[in-house]
């Protein structure tokens with residue numbers, strides 16, 4: 390069964406992103422919300438999932454968890470098969486495989502993300518598609534995503550020393566806010582510039598991000614996390630200040646206090 394029609398296909402080609410409202414039912418949203426809460430409660434471990442914490446006006450809060458799929462059956466079934474894999478494979482025009490996964494929590498006061506493309510942070514393969522699942526509602530106030538619509542076919546755009554779109558170029562772009570409700574999905578390729586503001590609401594804005602590459606390019610997930618772990622252990626001691634990041638690019642604007 391196709392999840393796309395000609396209008397959605399056209400949106401994808403023209404804009405570089407695509408929102409599909411109510412992709413998940415109310416019961417599925419309930420599961421996803423419960424799973425995000427469960428994962429956020431997992432104790433830190435040196436070699437399994439990864440948690441990143443930031444300082445907010447309410448104290449230390451999780452900003453991100455990643456590498457949780459191998460340790461959570463419900464998530465694993467939802468993201469490595471079924472309709473998510475189907476719709477991503479349809480857009481990829483060939484079978485897709487999971488490259489990485491994360492939850493960005495963005496609790497009240499949680500930091501936003503400066504304008505960037507994902508491709509500079511996603512090594513080993515040169516094209517990815519991310520499926521964002523809105524766990525909570527995301528609005529301009531709570532920190533939804535903004536896209537530079539149609540700017541996905543220009544390769545890297547004005548990459549600066551942080552691996553982001555240079556601020557003076559970002560200022561010239563037209564940004565479209567894309568709010569989402571729980572159960573909506575938002576698909577976007579790794580070259581579309583995007584950004585998001587701080588959460589100025591009093592509710593969390595949890596979003597699950599599932600990133601895929603074409604299966605024909607290989608399964609890089611384990612390598613991605615091994616490399617990230619190695620890079621972050623180096624940042625912790627090399628005096629580069631890069632342990633204030635939560636990615637290999639310096640797009641996160643919150644105040645990182647801990648990786649665990």
Ligand SMILES: O=C(O)CCC(=O)C(=O)O
Pocket residue numbers: 493495501502507532533534583584585586596640
């Ligand atoms: O969750 C957000 O607000 C944006 C996240 C993002 O763009 C990223 O993690 O690369």
